[in-house]
Amino acid sequence: MISEKHLSLPLSEDDVRSFHLGDAVRLSGVIYTARDEAHMRILGVMEKGDSLPVDFKDSAVFHCGPIMQKNDDGWKVVAAGPTTSSRMNALEPGFIEKTGVRAVIGKGGMNEKTLDAMKKYGCVYLAMTGGAALVAADHIKGIKGVYWAELGEPEAVWVLEVEDFGPLTVAMDAHGGSIYEDVRRNVEKNLPEIKSKLGLKQ
């Protein structure tokens, strides 16, 4: 069994640099959702030198477009699993550099430029099980706010109070290591045998 590390936000650079590939992590504190539209808007706002409504520094950005329900007491989370992170590949290196975010939570992994930015600025990628939206929602204890709601429910920035949020797996570390890269190399190694089983030329 893999033992789990429980950490509270905000995260320090030392915290994230101590993570190793395959570590199981749970986070408590405040995290923020952001997908394609929010990433673009955040970078646009920062480029103009304007201030953001939320501060990502030393916090975690969650690639997620949740299902939310509004009742008399405010917003309630229904389901909130991770979305495909690679859609943000072109935006994430800049996002990490400019916001000082320490962890990116998502699924499927990200590209080499993002991995480089993580190494340079001290950030990690925490993989969450795609589709496991109710396990994730179970660890979201409250909605502290929503920004840019006009982007639509999936694309808005939701401020989430989480407790033991996870399970999360350190899949890209702050030292240039990536499970996805290891898997890619392993797949590459398996290809000759697969091709031979399919009767294909090598």
Next chain:
Amino acid sequence: MIDGKLVEDVTVELLRKAAVYLPHDVKAALERSYDDEKDDTAKAQLKTILENIALAGEKGLPMCQDTGVHLFYVDLCGIRDSATISGSEASRHVGKHNVSWITDAIAQGVRRATREVPLRPNTVNPLTRENPGDNTGMHMPHINFRTSDNDYLEITVMMKGAGSENMSCMRMLTPSQGVAGIKEFVLESLVSAGGNPCPPVILGIGIGGSADICTCLAKEALLRPLGTHHHDEKIALLERELYDALKDIGIGPMGLGGRTTLLGVHVEYADCHTASLPVAVNFQCWAARRATARIYEDGRVEYPSHDGGK
């Protein structure tokens, strides 16, 4: 009597069942994968998936926040001259192609299910990205009408999330590339998708027809329950061969490595032009959400995909 209100109600129920409860064949395949998996990280992913499925059933809530766009397949009954089914206002002959009331009723069901289940409002204008908030819009929900000799109206819904759909690919091969070309294209598609489509996945492969037909067939292949094979022996053999070879590729659950990458490989085909060999691959994430209803003329409804009361 089958009327608009009944079709609307059935649509809401279909979307609820699909979003909350996986079909038995998919759940059983995931349980087998968990038992067979040796890799720690991979096993932890599958454990979370199974916990999440159980949680969805207990809470009656969607298992995944991406409740997809909604693709409907409606097999019309009453195509024979004598059969009629009733519309919301007056009795109509479905055989005379008057099905707009079914389209309206399904769209109304989608709007209600979006509020009631609830589902995430996913459909947006492709250019402005404006979200109407109710999962409807131009050609959405998408409804495929098919004809049948059934004595019931059959409606199947597939909820297709973007994580898996975004990995879809289609290529016009040349006839000389042949079966080897098809296999190479499928292998290449699987490798390049990696962990993005939320593996373990089901591969839907459409071969032949034309560019549009093979793409539709790749999607329709995903409607078949796991464990079933194409009735054409040559196609069934290709399904088995692809599954046996590709299952050991090593991508693993969520692309984190391990032995569980595939739940199944389904192939559908159509004959094609002598100068063509179109092929398409459609990925289905582990949350293979589909549901089927049969509506009889007396108003009785069965849900064969989810029998057993769920």
